[in-house]
Amino acid sequence: SAVISQKPSRDICQRGTSLTIQCQVDSQVTMMFWYRQQPGQSLTLIATANQGSEATYESGFVIDKFPISRPNLTFSTLTVSNMSPEDSSIYLCSSIGSNEKLFFGSGTQLSVL
Amino acid sequence: GEDVEQSLFLSVREGDSSVINCTYTDSSSTYLYWYKQEPGAGLQLLTYIFSNMDMKQDQRLTVLLNKKDKHLSLRIADTQTGDSAIYFCAERGTGTASKLTFGTGTRLQVTL
Numbered sequence: 001s002a003v004i005s006q007k008p009s010r011d012i013c014q015r016g017t018s019l020t021i022q023c024q025v026d027s028q029v030t031m032m033f034w035y036r037q038q039p040g041q042s043l044t045l046i047a048t049a050n051q052g053s054e055a056t057y058e059s060g061f062v063i064d065k066f067p068i069s070r071p072n073l074t075f076s077t078l079t080v081s082n083m084s085p086e087d088s089s090i091y092l093c094s095s096i097g098s099n100e101k102l103f104f105g106s107g108t109q110l111s112v113l
Numbered sequence: 114g115e116d117v118e119q120s121l122f123l124s125v126r127e128g129d130s131s132v133i134n135c136t137y138t139d140s141s142s143t144y145l146y147w148y149k150q151e152p153g154a155g156l157q158l159l160t161y162i163f164s165n166m167d168m169k170q171d172q173r174l175t176v177l178l179n180k181k182d183k184h185l186s187l188r189i190a191d192t193q194t195g196d197s198a199i200y201f202c203a204e205r206g207t208g209t210a211s212k213l214t215f216g217t218g219t220r221l222q223v224t225l
Contacts, residue, residue, distance in 0.1 A: 006155075033212070042201065043156075043215040092155055100144050100163075102205075102213055106155040 006105030
């Protein structure tokens with residue numbers, strides 16, 4: 001099974017600032033995914049990050065707000081820009097391992113004041 | 114778009130079996146997954162089933178899939194207090210994007 005290390009695990013940020021979340025996979029993966037889980041809710045896909053190309057964003061999410069980098073096949077970052085309290089959520093990265101299993105990082109609990 | 118529904122809450126006594134249900138709308142689903150989320154933690158993959166299977170068993174976990182009715186269930190035998198968590202089902206459609214659509218989550222409470 002793939003192991004995904006995600007950091008930071010939690011952060012408290014001021015309104016208007018930006019936070020970059022990092023995910024490191026212990027094996028090479030083609031696609032990585034970024035999800036948001038708002039308080040008490042299910043997971044919503046933000047974007048799919050492919051190595052060597054721009055990320056593909058889901059409806060309601062834009063690159064200016066959530067820029068993503070994917071410099072190689074084991075690493076990706078998601079930045080939450082110009083944060084507001086509405087961005088307070090858990091952010092999770094994931095990737096598909098062997099046998100079609102989708103594994104998740106441990107999540108980043110973000111609180112915006 | 115695809116939709117995945119779950120009941121919000123389930124309470125069972127320790128030692129009993131738990132059955133968590135899920136319905137989905139995407140008839141082209143290829144894989145269906147069950148995840149467990151404990152408070153303050155990420156998602157742990159419990160098990161998954163390919164859409165051409167009816168059942169899959171893994172120790173205390175049994176997954177049943179009724180593709181005709183688009184109904185998925187997770188049975189936990191001999192439920193323990195450590196099983197208390199939120200359980201999410203998710204379905205994955207076809208195509209290169211391989212996105213997952215998650216259900217609303219079922220909070221399982223295990224009582225003594």
